Every structure is written in C-alpha cells, then in structure tokens.
Amino acid sequence: MDSLHAIGFYVSSGVLLIGGLGVALLPGRELRGAALAVVGVGLGGLYVSLAAGFAAVVALICYLACGALVAGPRYRSVEVVVGPLWRQVGALGAAGLLVVIIYAAFRGDFVTAKFFGGAFGVSAIGRLLFAHDALATEAVAALVLVSLAGATAVWRVRERAR
C-alpha cells in the first residue's frame, strides 16, 4: 500500500469513526441521519483505499439511504422501558467487546491459522453453495423472498380489513 492510499485509509477511518460516534451520541434524527451519511462517506473512502471500489459505491449508496431513512418523515420514536443500570451494563459490555476484538486484532495470529474441517469445512460449504449449487441456492433465495413478500402483503390486507 503506497503513502497516498495509506493517507486515504487513515483519513477515511477518522471520518468513519467520527460519523459512528455521531450516530451514537448526537440528539435528533436529522443529525443522526447526517452522521450515518458521514459513515457512508468514510466507509466508501476506506473501501477505495483497500482496493474495493465496487463495495465502496454500494456502501456509499446504502449508507446514504440509511441516513435518509433515519432523517425521513416516517421515523417514529418508540421508547423502551429498560432501566439505566442495564444500559450502563450494556455500555460496559460494548467496551469489553472493543477490548477483546482489539486484542484479537493486535495478536493477529489467527490469520495464518489453517482449518482442516474435512467435508464439512467452511470452504467445502462455500464451494457447494456458491459454485456447484449456485443456481439452486439462488432459486431457494428467490422463493423465500417471494413468500416473505406475499406473507407481508396478506398481513397488511388483514390489518386493513380490521
């Protein structure tokens, strides 16, 4: 990775994390939507610096859409009844997760590990689903999608009839 891409990587990472913190901490749905759009810009720049241009374009579009959804007029606020103690426990859990993942990333030995799972290994299943039986997998996925859309349509019709 040359210096230009490295600079892009670190700048995009900063933009990405600032946007993420904005989503977590900013008040108001408009600001949170804008922060999600900033996350999309940062993520797109990061993917470009990692030589993943197509993923950058898709991520940018998807995260801009996420920002528009959050900032849009259809947003409804739903308060959940959870005590502050549990929220603080959850925040501590998030901090612990960060420590664990950073430790795993810093050690980094797992990336050289080899897994011999035999016939049930990840590579065998991936080859089966995405290479040998790709058409069947796509057909089943399309069937599931159509049935979910149909079930949703039936549910909406019944709800309106009530």
Added chain:
Amino acid sequence: MAGQGEGALSASLVAALFVAAALVAVGVFTAVWRRDVTAALGGIPLILGGAGVAFVGVARFAAAGSPHLFGQEFAVLLAIAAVALLALGLGIAGREGAR
C-alpha cells in the same frame, strides 16, 4: 503500520481490524445506550459496516492467493443487509408508534 520505506506511510491488516473493531464497538454501544428503539437501530449499520471492513481488510492483506473480490462480495452483502434491516426495523417501529 510500519512504513515500507524511509518515512513511507502504510496501513496493515491490524490497522484495518482496529477500525473494524472500533466500528463494531460503537455500533454495539449505540444499540445498548439509546433508550429510543428506533435510535438504537442506527447501531445495526455500524456493526455490519465494521464486519465489512474486517472482510475487505482480510481479503486485501491476509488472504494470499485468493482474489480480493471475496471480501468485496461480503462487504456489498452486508451493506445491503444493513439498509434492509434498518428499513424493516423503522417500518415495524412506525407501525408500533402509530398504535
């Protein structure tokens, strides 16, 4: 993160995984900290974005011999899943909020 040459700036797999870890943690923090369920849904794209960064980083730096498209495919899938999950969650919350 060590430079390749004299004074050259570079990024490594560890740097990419650091960013991914931070993004996942910020997403989890958002999901557990917000009292508003629809605001907590904003954590989902962050978590999936972190996973996407990890996939692309591993495909770029560590998956020797395999094409970079593997990580890119999963990152695309995760980005689409993020917007779909957010739309679904906001739709359900909109129905609940209207009642």
